[in-house]
Amino acid sequence: MAVRTAVVVGGGIAGLAAAVALDRRGWRVTVLERAPAFTDVGAGLSLWPNALHALDALGLGDAVAALGAVQTGGGVRSRGGRWLSRTRNAEVIRRFGWPLTVVHRADLVRTLADALPASALRSGCEVVKVRPDGVVAHGGRFFAADLVVGADGVRSVVRGTLPRHTGCTAWRAITPPLELDTPGAVLWGRGERIGFTALPGNRFYLFAAATAPATTAASAAAAGLRHRFAEWPDPIPRLLASVDDSDVLCHDVYDVPPLDSYVRGNAVLLGDAAHAMDPMLGQGACQALEDAVTLAVCLDGADLATALARYDRERRPRTQAVAHRAARLGAVARWRSPVATALRDLAAWSVPAGVTLRSMAPVLSWRPPRA
Numbered sequence: 578m579a580v581r582t583a584v585v586v587g588g589g590i591a592g593l594a595a596a597v598a599l600d601r602r603g604w605r606v607t608v609l610e611r612a613p614a615f616t617d618v619g620a621g622l623s624l625w626p627n628a629l630h631a632l633d634a635l636g637l638g639d640a641v642a643a644l645g646a647v648q649t650g651g652g653v654r655s656r657g658g659r660w661l662s663r664t665r666n667a668e669v670i671r672r673f674g675w676p677l678t679v680v681h682r683a684d685l686v687r688t689l690a691d692a693l694p695a696s697a698l699r700s701g702c703e704v705v706k707v708r709p710d711g712v713v714a715h716g717g718r719f720f721a722a723d724l725v726v727g728a729d730g731v732r733s734v735v736r737g738t739l740p741r742h743t744g745c746t747a748w749r750a751i752t753p754p755l756e757l758d759t760p761g762a763v764l765w766g767r768g769e770r771i772g773f774t775a776l777p778g779n780r781f782y783l784f785a786a787a788t789a790p791a792t793t794a795a796s797a798a799a800a801g802l803r804h805r806f807a808e809w810p811d812p813i814p815r816l817l818a819s820v821d822d823s824d825v826l827c828h829d830v831y832d833v834p835p836l837d838s839y840v841r842g843n844a845v846l847l848g849d850a851a852h853a854m855d856p857m858l859g860q861g862a863c864q865a866l867e868d869a870v871t872l873a874v875c876l877d878g879a880d881l882a883t884a885l886a887r888y889d890r891e892r893r894p895r896t897q898a899v900a901h902r903a904a905r906l907g908a909v910a911r912w913r914s915p916v917a918t919a920l921r922d923l924a925a926w927s928v929p930a931g932v933t934l935r936s937m938a939p940v941l942s943w944r945p946p947r948a
């Protein structure tokens with residue numbers, strides 16, 4: 578049988594994971610990445626059990642888990658520092674098979690890239706167009722393949738429609754090693770939230786978000802973060818003081834309104850290109866990993882049209898439901914009214930931890946589909 582070929586546009590988490598999944602099934606894969614190297618921004622990433630099950634299906638679950646920090650617990654605290662809700666990771670493992678694990682993004686991207694033959698990886702290749710016949714154009718050259726995987730992120734050329742500003746700006750940073758004996762948490766304020774989780778080597782991943790216009794990132798990187806959160810409860814001031822301005826990443830956050838289809842002829846959308854979502858749920862990359870594994874399973878032994886139709890049927894409702902949930906939660910976290918936020922905090926405090934975790938089961942209990 579002739580070797581099937583795929584060109585993957587975008588070498589982020591979605592594109593590399595899809596490339597690994599297809600390569601392991603005998604496809605000849607080429608990943609075109611516009612950046613000069615296969616790497617990711619200097620920030621952390623929460624991988625929930627569904628993501629680790631997907632990585633396991635790629636044979637990389639243990640390798641990635643070993644690079645991350647397993648959180649003992651964590652949860653949500655109020656602006657004043659009071660615990661509103663706590664999650665125990667032992668319970669996450671018991672229910673869903675893997676713990677919540679936080680990794681450095683660059684470590685995950687490197688692990689995925691290392692799982693591919695070097696000949697599959699082409700950096701410095703910006704795709705400018707995907708023609709309706711599926712031919713991919715970059716730098717005056719053209720690539721034809723049986724399958725085009727559009728994994729080029731929130732501003733996807735393959736998708737060809739504009740993303741939408743979520744109304745929030747996010748900050749991220751990784752601290753140097755620190756002595757801190759507080760479990761990770763997210764603190765909810767009025768229109769603002771800030772959180773931290775442990776990373777290996779006593780470092781911490783610090784993340785924050787605030788209701789802000791789409792022009793904020795250009796003007797308010799590190800100064801905006803310090804200005805907003807300097808007076809928040811311990812250990813936030815200590816974490817903020819430990820990071821250099823140049824290590825603070827600031828982005829206005831965009832999502833993708835629900836699409837009618839993830840398939841465009843012989844091209845298929847994965848990850849943020851298909852369903853960029855509010856980061857509140859920590860599920861964007863987790864869903865991208867699910868997409869990659871599902872796509873490869875759908876393509877097993879099926880003709881392209883049938884396989885892509887199945888992929889769309891399996892992934893679109895699920896990812897759009899997760900994105901909807903993330904958007905709802907993000908909107909609640911952005912509330913500013915003192916009354917509404919007080920009621921929100923009271924509701925979070927009064928729901929037992931087991932109930933909160935059970936409510937996450939539809940998201941976290943995903944398993945790879947059968948061929």
Ligand SMILES: Cc1cc2nc3c(=O)[nH]c(=O)nc-3n(C[C@H](O)[C@H](O)[C@H](O)COP(=O)(O)OP(=O)(O)OC[C@H]3O[C@@H](n4cnc5c(N)ncnc54)[C@H](O)[C@@H]3O)c2cc1C
Pocket residue numbers: 586587588589590591592609610611612621622623624702703704705728729730731732733734747748749828830847848849850853854856859860861862863864865
């Ligand atoms: C503040 C914040 C925090 C988050 N936290 C989490 C979390 O804790 N857990 C989680 O699961 N998710 C999280 N997410 C979501 C997660 O970052 C994304 O869902 C994930 O990175 C999507 O991966 P991707 O490969 O689809 O897209 P991207 O990571 O955007 O990768 C796309 C790649 O395509 C390349 N590219 C783009 N255009 C072209 C082109 N024309 N030609 C060639 N290459 C191109 C880009 O350079 C890039 O390498 C967070 C998001 C934000 C904004």
